[in-house]
Amino acid sequence: MADTNPSFVRHEMLPAQPAPIAAGNIIGWVRTNLLATPKDVVLTVIAIILLALLIPPALNWLVVQATWFGSDRSVCTTIVQGGIQPDGWKGACWAFVKDRFVQFLFGRYPLDERWRPILVTVMFIVLLAPMLIPKAPYKGLNALLLFIVFPIVAFFLLHGGFGLQKVETPLWGGLMVTLILSFVGIAVSFPLGTLLALGRRSKMPVIKTLCVTFIEVIRGVPLITVLFMANVMLPLFLPTGWTIDNFLRALVAVALFASAYMAEVIRGGLQAIPKGQSEGADSLGLGYWQKMRLIILPQAIKLVIPGIVNTFIGLFKDTSLVSIIGMFDLLNIIRLNFTDTTWITPVTPITGLIFAGIIYWIFCFSMSRYSAFMERHLDTAHKR
Amino acid sequence: MNKTLLSAAIGAAVLGFASAASAATLDDVKAKGFVQCGVNTGLAGFAQPDSAGNWKGFDVDYCKAVAAAIFGDATKVKYTPTTAQSRFTALQSGEIDLLARNTTWTVNRDTALGFNFRYVNYYDGQGFMVPKSLNVKSALELSGAAVCVQSGTTTELNLADYFKANKLEYKPVVFEKLEEVNAAYQAGRCDVYTTDQSGLYSLRLSLAKPDDHIILPEIISKEPLAPAVRQGDDKWFDIVTWAGFALVQAEEFGITQANVDQIKAGSTNPDVRRFLGVEKDTKIGTDLGLTNDWAYNIVKGVGNYGEVFERNIGASTPLKIQRGLNALWTKGGLQYAPPVR
Numbered sequence: 001m002a003d004t005n006p007s008f009v010r011h012e013m014l015p016a017q018p019a020p021i022a023a024g025n026i027i028g029w030v031r032t033n034l035l036a037t038p039k040d041v042v043l044t045v046i047a048i049i050l051l052a053l054l055i056p057p058a059l060n061w062l063v064v065q066a067t068w069f070g071s072d073r074s075v076c077t078t079i080v081q082g083g084i085q086p087d088g089w090k091g092a093c094w095a096f097v098k099d100r101f102v103q104f105l106f107g108r109y110p111l112d113e114r115w116r117p118i119l120v121t122v123m124f125i126v127l128l129a130p131m132l133i134p135k136a137p138y139k140g141l142n143a144l145l146l147f148i149v150f151p152i153v154a155f156f157l158l159h160g161g162f163g164l165q166k167v168e169t170p171l172w173g174g175l176m177v178t179l180i181l182s183f184v185g186i187a188v189s190f191p192l193g194t195l196l197a198l199g200r201r202s203k204m205p206v207i208k209t210l211c212v213t214f215i216e217v218i219r220g221v222p223l224i225t226v227l228f229m230a231n232v233m234l235p236l237f238l239p240t241g242w243t244i245d246n247f248l249r250a251l252v253a254v255a256l257f258a259s260a261y262m263a264e265v266i267r268g269g270l271q272a273i274p275k276g277q278s279e280g281a282d283s284l285g286l287g288y289w290q291k292m293r294l295i296i297l298p299q300a301i302k303l304v305i306p307g308i309v310n311t312f313i314g315l316f317k318d319t320s321l322v323s324i325i326g327m328f329d330l331l332n333i334i335r336l337n338f339t340d341t342t343w344i345t346p347v348t349p350i351t352g353l354i355f356a357g358i359i360y361w362i363f364c365f366s367m368s369r370y371s372a373f374m375e376r377h378l379d380t381a382h383k384r
Numbered sequence: 385m386n387k388t389l390l391s392a393a394i395g396a397a398v399l400g401f402a403s404a405a406s407a408a409t410l411d412d413v414k415a416k417g418f419v420q421c422g423v424n425t426g427l428a429g430f431a432q433p434d435s436a437g438n439w440k441g442f443d444v445d446y447c448k449a450v451a452a453a454i455f456g457d458a459t460k461v462k463y464t465p466t467t468a469q470s471r472f473t474a475l476q477s478g479e480i481d482l483l484a485r486n487t488t489w490t491v492n493r494d495t496a497l498g499f500n501f502r503y504v505n506y507y508d509g510q511g512f513m514v515p516k517s518l519n520v521k522s523a524l525e526l527s528g529a530a531v532c533v534q535s536g537t538t539t540e541l542n543l544a545d546y547f548k549a550n551k552l553e554y555k556p557v558v559f560e561k562l563e564e565v566n567a568a569y570q571a572g573r574c575d576v577y578t579t580d581q582s583g584l585y586s587l588r589l590s591l592a593k594p595d596d597h598i599i600l601p602e603i604i605s606k607e608p609l610a611p612a613v614r615q616g617d618d619k620w621f622d623i624v625t626w627a628g629f630a631l632v633q634a635e636e637f638g639i640t641q642a643n644v645d646q647i648k649a650g651s652t653n654p655d656v657r658r659f660l661g662v663e664k665d666t667k668i669g670t671d672l673g674l675t676n677d678w679a680y681n682i683v684k685g686v687g688n689y690g691e692v693f694e695r696n697i698g699a700s701t702p703l704k705i706q707r708g709l710n711a712l713w714t715k716g717g718l719q720y721a722p723p724v725r
Contacts, residue, residue: 073589073702078592080594080595081589081591081592081593082589099435100435102435103437107437108433108439110437111436168462170463170464170465171437228469231470231473232469232470232473233473235473235474235476236477238477243478243479323425324467324469324470325467325470326425326464326465326467326470332425335426335563336425336432338590339427339432339586340426340428341586341589341701341703342434342435342702344428344589344590344702345590346590346591346592349563349566
């Protein structure tokens, strides 16, 4: 048996082959991904032509021709329009964004007091960063600080009190307002939405009816209508001399609105949890709240992270609707400047809107990336 | 009264934000230490925050004039930006003391809405802008034109009335947002742009070739823009009224922000001396519930009507609006103040 060496067995090792062309280098990647079939070739060529047509003019407009420095409209207008640029000039007017940048951030918040929103932002980042990093310790304390202590401190810092000069909310504006509305909306809607979702699945008729009514009424009305009612109708119902701060009205409207949507998203997660989980918890002798907190909600919420983040992103962008009640969030403070005689030019609106788009995109994209990270982090079994 | 105060106190305690308003607006304003003034959320030359966030503009100066008359300090104003819809509620509910927001004075607003107007601070009217290349000299030649107009404004209704009255055909191109109307006009989707004339001037600045467009001479509507107060407080109404008249009267006297001190010290004209509160035994200011140097404070704080006009919307600004109807009555315009005596 020792020197049996059947002819169908190879006698020596084969030499190493070069890697297949599809792996490793750029040419391979291009071949497999862009030029695999004639149809792919056609699509690739069309795409390249389109990009070649779009990108150079866009870059030219956004960067090459753009104006970066200046303090009034003359730098962004041609000679016939009363400016200094040559005829036929077209480009972005970044000087406008630069001149009004601080206003875009803080609205009309008094100049001397602007350290206060900056301090609030720093506090927020310091508290939020460890909250977002799963490995960071002291989550409970951190959450307490971020969701209970921080809002109170931030309120007094921004609004005044305890020796600080009072800054009325009509002076607030810009990105600051957008972020406050979003933070409050998110911070309120998540717990409130969870409670509403649990209430809607509850077997207690009164609680169930209340939750269903709340959710259906709020979801059945456009946000803009709620804001409009709060701004235009509410003061007429209140006794003379009563006014509720405009900003507070917007905060309540936005938070309640997001809660109703959040409730339905979380209910979707709750329904996806098999009954066996609940029965298992019951058999261990857990009470209702223990069962929800330890068994059901952690699984349910994990399942609906994309839906939750979707609601948050929607909420973030919906905050621009507060313009109809005379508040200036990021988008509206930018739009407000379009008609300012110092900067009124043909290119001001488009530059401002592009800038607003970039800022919104940065925030929404960050939220979306973070949720993708969280999904991977929490993924235990369900992923296919 | 007690009930109002009580509810206001409860409101303030519960909400932490409330401000009180009752029948005696002047007392409230004096107690608060500032005038709460409703202005536009942003209209070129009329109300607009600058890069430091301070409100500037023609209407804003009217708020300042009232504050100057009461406190001797034109900066004691707080502004509430109001939209076209929210302005009336804000005034009715007492959220603001005074509405200076390019609001057209109409009988409906004077009666049904419960406001009071007494003088016009800016005579506006709806006009048309067309490209020069159309070779149109008058609005009557606009038959068949596509007209760009912003939705939800009286502009839209005036347009329909005018074309119907003159038996002209037209095609309205309606948009919600100002930028959209501008873009449509520039892209040539319509031949004519219509809005209030003051708005046309600011719009022209945002066109690629401003000089290729002309504003037609026809004004198809009367838009007397006037500050408004709530009905039921005549004393406050008087103060707002005479603060406005004082601006016009100062221009008629030739008193400016720069020379007011000099004139106050040196003038021998009894009319002027009475106006500035230096004539003996004058009671004009105290009768208004103010001090006798109320008019002096106004001129010192914001200047006279001509200065307010020039600074915000006049020939030296990018808007380059002519005085036109807003010239003094002595110069062929309509700005006329009853005698201050």
